[in-house]
Amino acid sequence: MSRTSTDTAGGARRVSLSGPTMGSRWTAVWFDDGRLDPMEIGRALVGAVGAVDGQMSTWKPDSDLMRLNRAAVGYWHDVPANLAVVLAAALRIGRASSGAFDIGVGRLVADWGFGAHAGRVDGLAGTSGPLGIDTLEIDGAGRRVRKLAPMSLDLSGIAKGFGVDELAGVLDEAGIGSFLVGIDGEMRARGRKPDGGAWSLAVERPEPDRRSVHSVVELEDCAIATSGDYRHVRETGDGRISHTIDPRTGGPSRNAVASVTVLAPTAMVADAMATALMVLGPDEGTALAEQHGLDALFILRGADGAFQERSTRRFAATDLTATCARIGADGHR
Incomplete structure (x- = not known):
């Protein structure tokens, strides 16, 4: 577990912790008044994500x-x-x-x-x-x-999001009102920073050979998750395939969607819904997002290779910049 701490001009202490989990890394950044023990909180964070990994991993035979x-x-x-x-x-x-x-x-x-x-x-x-x-x-x-039948359950499309919610739960229980936690591309924010600004996160441009910013999202008391076809891929005789499986066809998802970003009260819901919308594609996915009142940003690959966007609710209303509405105190579950 790595740690960095600095003092802000307003007197609030900024603490940043991170560590490995679920084949990736968890991160936690928060502001407090300096009276809390960061290492004690860090141990609770490690325990929280460790429990999720121990229960829900497909990489651990004894999970x-x-x-x-x-x-x-x-x-x-x-x-x-x-x-x-x-x-x-x-x-x-x-x-x-x-x-x-x-x-x-x-x-x-x-x-x-x-x-x-x-x-x-x-x-x-x-x-x-x-x-x-x-x-x-x-x-x-x-x-x-x-x-009711033999089955091979895989929670990779929802467990990381739940892990993020567990991180948030630790900081909520510690009474910390300003934080950002995440695992890989799933993130969750609470409150605003001491300067009054929201937590800003970049939505990545879905390109496999480089990392660049497509747009910026501002988070307050909500979660964000992105599902895409551009990182976990493999080459086959029929071309490149993504790790996202379409349960309806039994094969990798094949549609124009390069990535889907979803805002939701919890990272668990955002994580799973991003996967679902990715599988459904631009038309069915947009319809489902609108039906359930989801804030979603679809980045599509056009026939000429150029990216196009389709968005719902806050993404559409704020030109790809969104701030979630406040949720209840029990929102970390």
């Missing part, structure tokens, strides 16, 4: 998710409370997106050469296709899950 993948069909299995929460949210978003978001794609992800089990079937159960939203039953109160 709760992988044990569930190997568990017998037709029986109730106990799971940690947070895993039950994420599984239930994934099913809700799967239904809302008509199956465009499907956590049953684990075997397909491996078949197409991505993820922890790329090209292999060890540790994975089920057929070569996703099994949909009606093959998993969740008893949230009892923290139990029952599989």
